[in-house]
Amino acid sequence: MRRFLLIAALLLVHVVPAFAVNPDEILADAAQEHRAREISAQLRCMVCQNQSIDDSNADLARDLRLLVRDRIKDGDSDGQVIDYVVSRYGEFVLLKPRLSAKTMVLWAMPVVLLLIGGVSLFLVMRGRPARRSASILTQDEQSRIDDLLKK
Numbered sequence: 797m798r799r800f801l802l803i804a805a806l807l808l809v810h811v812v813p814a815f816a817v818n819p820d821e822i823l824a825d826a827a828q829e830h831r832a833r834e835i836s837a838q839l840r841c842m843v844c845q846n847q848s849i850d851d852s853n854a855d856l857a858r859d860l861r862l863l864v865r866d867r868i869k870d871g872d873s874d875g876q877v878i879d880y881v882v883s884r885y886g887e888f889v890l891l892k893p894r895l896s897a898k899t900m901v902l903w904a905m906p907v908v909l910l911l912i913g914g915v916s917l918f919l920v921m922r923g924r925p926a927r928r929s930a931s932i933l934t935q936d937e938q939s940r941i942d943d944l945l946k947k
Contacts, residue, residue: 817850821858823865832865835877839864840891848891 817836823829833850839860841852849857849864860881867877881889893899933941 817861821861821865823869828865828868831874832861832868835864835868835874836861838878838891839881840889842885842889 817833823832836850837848839849841847841849841854841857841860843854843856844852847857849860863881864877867880872880878890887893887896887898
């Protein structure tokens with residue numbers, strides 16, 4: 797029975813997300829709190845870098861959660877809150893980067909480099925002269941080879 801409880805507890809740890817929002821951070825208005833949670837889930841913790849600020853226990857993540865909630869209480873829309881945080885911390889703070897010229901270049905660069913490499917390889921191979929499969933020996937050279945093989 798103890799093993800079963802231990803396994804169940806371990807599974808619950810991995811299944812139930814551990815939100816780091818403290819009770820003193822939660823907004824009184826449920827709709828505003830829901831918006832704050834949705835926005836916080838889109839913003840990267842600058843300390844942890846692989847977690848959203850909603851999941852992180854870092855002090856900076858807490859400060860960002862409070863900033864998001866303050867902006868929501870002040871009447872900002874979701875887009876305005878995200879734009880404000882991005883203006884302070886840069887595009888890196890977004891877990892899902894926006895589509896812009898920079899991100900398009902970033903995603904297109906491997907394809908472009910592969911195409912350049914393929915075209916370069918094609919041009920180099922096309923410019924090479926064809927190899928001859930076998931060189932033709934003179935009668936004298938052929939007889940010398942035959943003599944060497946007989947020995």
